[in-house]
Amino acid sequence: MRKRIIIFFLTGVFMVMYITGCQTAVESGDPISAIQVEEMPLINPRSEGEDASASAVAQGANDFAFRLSAELVQDVGDENFVVSPYSVWLPLAALSNATTEVYQQELLMALGISDINIEDVNQAAARMLFDLMNEQEREFDDYHNPLRIANAIFVDHSRTTRADFAQTFMDFYRGSVLNVDFQSSDAVDAVNAWASDNTDGLITDLVQEFNPDTVGAIVNAIYFSDSWSWEFNPERTIEETFYSPSGETTASFMVRTGRDQRYFEDDSMQAIRLSFQTGGGMYILLPRSGDAVGLLSSMTNESFEYIQSSATLHEGRLLLPRFSIESTLEELAETLEMLGVPLFDENAAPLTGGLFYEDTYVWLASALQKAMIEVDEQGATAAAVTLMELEDEDSDEPEPQEPFEMICNSPFVFILYRRTYDGGNQILFTGVVNQP
Numbered sequence: 001m002r003k004r005i006i007i008f009f010l011t012g013v014f015m016v017m018y019i020t021g022c023q024t025a026v027e028s029g030d031p032i033s034a035i036q037v038e039e040m041p042l043i044n045p046r047s048e049g050e051d052a053s054a055s056a057v058a059q060g061a062n063d064f065a066f067r068l069s070a071e072l073v074q075d076v077g078d079e080n081f082v083v084s085p086y087s088v089w090l091p092l093a094a095l096s097n098a099t100t101e102v103y104q105q106e107l108l109m110a111l112g113i114s115d116i117n118i119e120d121v122n123q124a125a126a127r128m129l130f131d132l133m134n135e136q137e138r139e140f141d142d143y144h145n146p147l148r149i150a151n152a153i154f155v156d157h158s159r160t161t162r163a164d165f166a167q168t169f170m171d172f173y174r175g176s177v178l179n180v181d182f183q184s185s186d187a188v189d190a191v192n193a194w195a196s197d198n199t200d201g202l203i204t205d206l207v208q209e210f211n212p213d214t215v216g217a218i219v220n221a222i223y224f225s226d227s228w229s230w231e232f233n234p235e236r237t238i239e240e241t242f243y244s245p246s247g248e249t250t251a252s253f254m255v256r257t258g259r260d261q262r263y264f265e266d267d268s269m270q271a272i273r274l275s276f277q278t279g280g281g282m283y284i285l286l287p288r289s290g291d292a293v294g295l296l297s298s299m300t301n302e303s304f305e306y307i308q309s310s311a312t313l314h315e316g317r318l319l320l321p322r323f324s325i326e327s328t329l330e331e332l333a334e335t336l337e338m339l340g341v342p343l344f345d346e347n348a349a350p351l352t353g354g355l356f357y358e359d360t361y362v363w364l365a366s367a368l369q370k371a372m373i374e375v376d377e378q379g380a381t382a383a384a385v386t387l388m389e390l391e392d393e394d395s396d397e398p399e400p401q402e403p404f405e406m407i408c409n410s411p412f413v414f415i416l417y418r419r420t421y422d423g424g425n426q427i428l429f430t431g432v433v434n435q436p
Contacts, residue, residue: 039170042130043123045421053116057124058423060112061089062301064339065427067112070297071335073432078245080325081293082371082431084222084384088332091220091388092341093125094151094173098165098354103342110340122172124422129174131420134278146226146278147418147428150198151175153355154191156182156215160357175218182214191217199223199383216355220386224416224428226276227379232256232320234377242321243290243410244435251321251436253409254377261318263404264311269295270406271307272318280418280425282380283307284320284408292411292432299430304415308425316404321436324374332367332386364388373416373429382416382429408433 045054065085073081089111096107096118104118113121129135134145153169155161157179169175178194180187188207195206198221210217232254242251262273268288275281285307287295329335337344343351343364351362371384411434417425 039174042135042174043126044130044135045127048127051124051127051422053120054124054127054422056116057113057121058128058420058426059301060114061086061128062304062423062425062427063112064089064110065430066299066301066304067339068335069430070299071338072329072332073293073296075331076293076327076432076434078434080323080327080432080434082325082327082373082382082384082429083329083369084371084382084386084429086426086428087220087222087369087384087386088336088367090125090149090173091151091218091386092343093121094169094175095218095343095351095354096121097168098162099343099350100354103348103350106340106342110336110342122168126172127422128420128426129172131422132418132426144278146224146276148221148223149174150221151219152178152194153218154178154180154187154194154216155356156180156187159215159360162355162357165355182210182216183212187214187217191219194219195221202383215360218388222384222428224418225379225381226278226280229275229277230256231379232377237322237377238319240319241409242436245290245411246435249435251323251409253319253321256318256320257316259315260313261316262311263314263316263406264307265404270404271311272406273308273311276379280416282375282417283415284406285413285415286406286408286410287412290410292413292434296413296430296432299413304427305424314402314404316406319407319409320375321408321433322376323433323436324372325431325433326372327370327431329369329371332369333364333388336367371429373414373431375414380416384429411435 045051068085068088069083072083092107092111096104099107108114108116108121129149132147133149151169151173152175153161155177161177166177169177178190180190187210192204192206196204236255238253238255239250240253242249264271270286272284273281274284285295333344346363349361349363352360355362367386367388369384369386373380373382411432414431414433415427416429417427420426
């Protein structure tokens with residue numbers, strides 16, 4: 001009989017305890033035991049030098065981010081929207097090691113990667129993680145990184161995880177392998193405890209129960225929370241009208257006035273960069289048409305790079321509403337299939353043989369993501385939970401130009417990113433604010 005495996009990709013952007021390796025195995029009667037896999041160091045791109053393949057993979061991840069966002073944003077109507085494309089991309093990249101060559105190439109192409117072998121993809125992922133998690137700065141006492149990434153796969157004690165996948169998962173994706181009994185409520189407790197531990201207790205009831213045929217669950221956690229390098233003064237926040245697609249409403253607008261604000265404008269939009277204290281930032285894109293959904297749908301990695309490279313230092317005044325958004329994306333599987341992800345084919349069962357030694361048919365059956373973001377005068381925090389079910393960032397600056405005024409009192413787009421060596425600004429979250 002074909003078994004069912006549930007895969008969870010959990011992304012939490014709050015205080016996360018990053019799992020740096022597998023824990024020591026406990027007695028077999030305990031609810032969790034761990035497979036010992038000794039990790040090798042992540043790849044430092046600065047010491048290794050430039051790598052064309054790694055750069056292509058990083059850019060492909062951003063390309064995937066905009067393609068996924070464009071598909072998902074179509075159905076939001078007048079509502080707000082947020083998604084973490086990187087949360088989906090990274091675990092799927094890891095799963096490319098658990099399928100046959102034909103499906104592997106289809107999957108990599110869907111992820112924005114083509115003509116690059118899986119070994120180079122894994123190395124690119126490791127280089128990304130080294131940069132994103134600021135591994136080079138860990139030795140300093142005042143080290144602080146607002147981003148944490150953790151991966152794990154929970155495997156039923158009746159199944160044996162393939163050693164090659166376990167080693168690759170740990171070496172390049174820092175993924176732990178944990179054994180549980182999916183026929184017991186201990187499995188639900190174990191997964192929920194992992195989710196809670198990796199989101200500072202903010203996500204505690206990720207799963208209520210497992211299907212009787214469940215033999216595995218893979219989880220991914222991302223944490224991000226940082227302060228603006230130039231914080232907004234709360235005493236200057238004002239109440240003003242926001243022109244939502246569904247009508248006028250009142251919002252609390254944060255105000256910033258001054259020089260040296262990195263700003264871009266053309267006939268279709270205004271854009272401004274808000275930088276974080278520890279690097280990276282968020283771009284706010286305000287369409288002149290008021291159609292934020294249309295703007296995000298039209299964005300590509302190339303257009304985002306053009307905005308970044310064309311933005312210059314300006315004096316001006318920014319009004320940006322505080323906003324807090326939650327989104328539930330229940331049709332993620334259909335969107336991923338539309339983007340060419342081949343892992344949802346029940347007849348082909350493309351993950352068969354790649355995760356376990358046992359002769360078990362494995363394929364992705366569904367996908368769901370819940371995401372949130374909160375932006376205020378001090379900074380930004382974001383979180384996302386993705387569930388997938390399987391069955392059996394200086395160059396010389398030009399002189400400041402004329403002062404600008406950017407009043408975000410109509411729908412706008414946001415793009416939260418973190419800088420990497422290979423791919424420049426790696427996109428972590430995108431979204432639309434239709435009504436703050």
